[in-house]
Amino acid sequence: MTLTTENNAKKIGILIEFENGKIKKAEYGVITAAREAGHELYALVTETEEIDCRESLQIYGIEKIVMLSSKPEHLKQNPVRQAKAIIMAMNHFGIHTLCGLTSPWGKDLLPRIAAALDAPLVIDCLHVNFADNIAQKPQYSGKTVADIKVRGTYYIFGIRPNVTEAVEAPCRAEIIHFETNVDSKRFKVKDVKPGASRGVNLSEADIIISGGRAMRNTENYKILYDCAEVLNAAVGASRVAVDAGWVPHAMQVGQTGATVNPKLYIACGISGSVQHFAGMKTAGIIVAVNTDPDANMMRNCDYGITGDLFEIVPIFTRQLKEVPELNQL
């Protein structure tokens, strides 16, 4: 069923998301997933006018790059205007399928577009069958997976980061400028307040090391940060650590925090509640460090070490520094 022939090739629009002036790494997985189905890909760029993204996009098989802009009210940081401009571009180019990352930006923008078009939307897809419009997504905090068939004139999908490995497929991309004059009269972005955890981006991290109640205070998280630096990892936490005020909410993994999908998740002093697992159960490999060998995390990990994290983690960090592959970074 995944085979598609030339004549039913669709145009798929892909929302391109940037971070620190670069296209997000996880975006290439989304492009790869959409490309595998053999459709014509349109990269939709709303964030920046000044960035040259042709090089990076054409390596992954994007043939059309649509640079959206708006005057006099610009698109930057305003999801209402962005949604309107994207809908105009979709209609102009005949794009009926749209996908993007299930990131904070995607979670805000994709439903705005779907709601305005009265189109079906599946967010947090693990897999999308573009030929039949069937998306697979977790429900009940990851306790189940549902295959959802969407019907309508448009189809919108948010893809969970890191579910598809990015594969290159170089081609030549054409850049198309698409100017609009959208507005947002009753919705204005007044300001952006920088968060306490700038730079934390758990949902797209490849490796995460998290600490729970056993961390006891803010200062102790330093041993996790030291380890994270060697591993090029992000640092996460359980809800107990967040509620106690040791770390900000942006670091919380779980049901009421971030849903993460890293290659490696290292849980230090985290018991493994259902709600915590809800956020990290799709991790490639789970490592547990816990004093209690019977903790749920220890019973549901790939590799476990029974011991005090304050002893184990510094040894781990020191030994990691001796791994040549990690030191080339």
Add this chain to the structure above:
Amino acid sequence: MKIYVCIKHVPDSAVQITLMAKNQIDESVTFLMNPYDEHAVEEAVRLKERIADCEVVAVTLGKEGALSTLQSALAMGADRGVFIKTDDPPDAILTAKLLATAISQDGLPDIIFTGKESIDSQGMQTAFRIGAALDIPVAVNVAALSLDWDSNQVSNQNRVLAECEKSGGDRDVIEMHLPCVIGAGKSLNLPRYPTLPQIMKARKKKIKQIDPDSLGIEKPLASMEILKLQVTTYKRKNRILEGSPEQAVSRLIKCLHEEEKVF
């Protein structure tokens, strides 16, 4: 001022989910109010405590059992309830239309609260669809809210400032005209636990029951249908690494490096 709060009756996050026939989950487990909706109700009730002449109406769509979640909202301080009762809850597209229509038939909303998402279907879209149905602005994952309310103003002269949580804890400060939809996030407030007298008092509050068919909504062209629901199982290797801390760690690194090739 008139505030509507949309709430959903969902399985307790701690319960195990098992499947019955026809892609249905076993519903004999504990159900509660969706956790994000608790923040929505709390914020609505706090506004009511601050603003003279303010009514808070809790609205739910669900099966018979959803009545208990509606009662929880009334115990937290909502004035009355609207219960769209159905044995066969529809997809998010139709649900949002039913909620929006039930609300606009009931009164003129100034603010509609929802949770930012529900923890069962995790569709993350109802707030936006309600906003689109009523053509009013929407902000979700709201972590702080401030309202300039002047009851002498026409409603759409009044504004809210909503701080929406983005990645890394950044917050977009958004100004919206009323009426608007607010999708509550976890950092918005700390929901109250109703006292026993409040729970008793809530039983006397009015609940209007509505048959979805009576709302006169045509079946939308677009739909989302669950073809298959499966319980997930993740096979883990479960290898406990023995030895002294130094030995155990060195075994771990060997596994991650040589077998798993994560670095």
